[in-house]
Amino acid sequence: MPATSRRRPATRKGRPVLTRESIAAKALEMAGAQGFASLTMRALAAELGVTVRALYNYVEDRQDVVHLAFDTLLTSWNPPPLHAATWETSVADYAGSLRALYRRWPRALLVSLEEDTPPVSVHPNRLLNLDRFLRLLRDVGLDMPSALAAHRHLSLLVLSFVLVVDGPADRADGSPGEGGLVPDAWFADHADLDIPTLREAAALPLPTPDEQFDELVSAVVDRIRGGLRAD
Secondary structure (H helix, E strand, O other): OOOOOOOOOOEEOOOOOOOHHHHHHHHHHHHHHHHHHEEEEEEEHHHHHOOOOHOOOOOOOOHHHHHHHHHHHHHOHHHHHHHHHHHHHEEEEEEEHHHHHHHHHHHHHHHHOOOOOOOOOOOHHHHHHHHHHHHHHHHOOHHEEEEHHHHHHHHHHHHHEEEEEEEHHHHHOOOOOOOOOOOOOHHHHHHOOOOHHHHHHHHHHOOOHHHHHOOOOHHHHHHHHHHHHHH
């Protein structure tokens, strides 16, 4: 009979079994929800149900934990194949993979703001996926400066979208007016304010986050098409 691999148990005699992978996963979960500023060795140990001393049997220090967490984030980023023949769809798929990654751990994206020394080494996915996306744009006819500009544009739009649109929508409790252009409570607090144009705009139905994201991707695709026509 062929040998079968056995998964290491999560606990042994009622106590958590630590690995660098389990530490990284929990650290990323904490950073994604609360930011890296919340990630202390004491807090991490408490979340894992172990002592701080136990953590140091697997990691060197807090910076090692930060690196492991960010490495785990990038390990999870696996965009679908990109094809020049259907480049519009490939651009949308690539953008969607970034959105899903960022949305899963939104506050972890602020590592450069919260850490004095963010991770300096890079996971291979950060290089491979960028190379594949730039190759896609080069294969459809963009020169390298235009391809780089398109990538910067897309990356910044997706990052800001997740933080500004997806984040509040994911945290909303479903209360009326919570997901609109302006929360109803703001208007109530400033009932005497002369803002008729804004009130008219806020009365219109707001597209869903998915619909807004599709608009974002369409704008990026249109920009790429414009670069192709210019060439």
